[in-house]
Amino acid sequence: MSQKPMKNLFTFSTKGKRIAILAIAMALFITTTSLVLIDGKKKTVSLALNGKQTELRTAAATVEELLAANDIQVKTHDHLEPSMDTPIEHGLAIQWKQAKKVTIDVDGKTQELWTTEQTVQDVLKKANVDVTTHDEVEPALAANISDNQPITVEKAFQVIVKDGGKESTHWSTSTTVADFLRDQNIRLTELDKVEGDSKAKLTASNATVNIARVEKVTDVVEESENFKVQTKTDPKLLKGREKVVQEGKKGKVQRRFEVTKKNGKVVSRELVSEKVIEKPTHKVVRVGSKVMVASANSQSDGNVGVSRSDAPSGGREFYANASAYTAYCNGCSGTTATGIDLRANPNLKVIAVDPSVIPLGSKVWVEGYGYAVAGDTGGAIKGNRIDLHMPTKAQAYQFGRRQVKIKVIN
Structure with a gap:
């Protein structure tokens, strides 16, 4: 077999590989050049999503195109800055805050609103709900809100307490007298009395609690017991004359009383028992009848x-x-x-x-x-x-x- 045809075949094969490699290299060069050219047209922007900062390189012409390219849908109540039609420039800062629906209940009166605020305190401030130190807010003012977040505000009011004759003022959000007494740690004994119905509602216009402190004490005293005067007719004594035969002497009796006091003042004193310590000596008088x-x-x-x-x-x-x-x-x-x-x-x-x-x-x-x-x-x-x-x-x-x-x- 001749050697020449073999040499030609090898030479042809080598040339084909070179051509293929050259073609691939050209394609890569064109692609890289295109990418470099395209990347050179991109601009760097910052995107803050609910406070979280991200940097993007984009060739989008407007903010709307940028958001669409990143599958970001801005809803009606969301906060976007700058606007959708703002041209993209290098270093542009875009802020997007998603709005959440909240329900605010202030002493039973409710309102619904959409907000981009992050905390309960900011939401209430935005809704012009004034909150004082003594008000009760649920969740706490510093808590972050979520979608469909309920916020409850119970406004505090001053309650005048007349306890056993002493007057004091308290802040409260309690709805009934019983709740107020429990919240203020005001304890009552079995004898103490709260004027009116303890289940009655307290309001800013009706915020007085009257407490009567009742106590019962035992009082033991020794008292003198008066003697009786016994008269005897004396026919030998001239009418109109009297003669004392025996002088009277008072006795002693120990008496036990149950004393009821209301706000420190005695309202009743009931005799429970008595014991004779010394009997009285009765006075005997002869009265003349002559x-x-x-x-x-x-x-x-x-x-x-x-x-x-x-x-x-x-x-x-x-x-x-x-x-x-x-x-x-x-x-x-x-x-x-x-x-x-x-x-x-x-x-x-x-x-x-x-x-x-x-x-x-x-x-x-x-x-x-x-x-x-x-x-x-x-x-x-x-x-x-x-x-x-x-x-x-x-x-x-x-x-x-x-x-x-x-x-x-x-």
């Missing part, structure tokens, strides 16, 4: 004169202011304090006295009147004052008023 018998010793002419010559010797002597009365005077019954019937015995010598000065039943001598018995009393007869019984009004008027000497004989 009717006095007076003698008649009046002047026959009916005139009352003044004589100083017939005064008896002995006896207690003093001067007294004297007046006269009859058994038929206004308000008179005709019977004396010692039981003498003056209407039946108009001529009896009887005088009305102050028993502390002249004891009833005493025999006396009165200047210008003679011997008589102290057998009557009178409301106006006090001290050294006496009233003389006269048979008639004429005699009483005749005597008038005068100062006389009087002797108490016995």
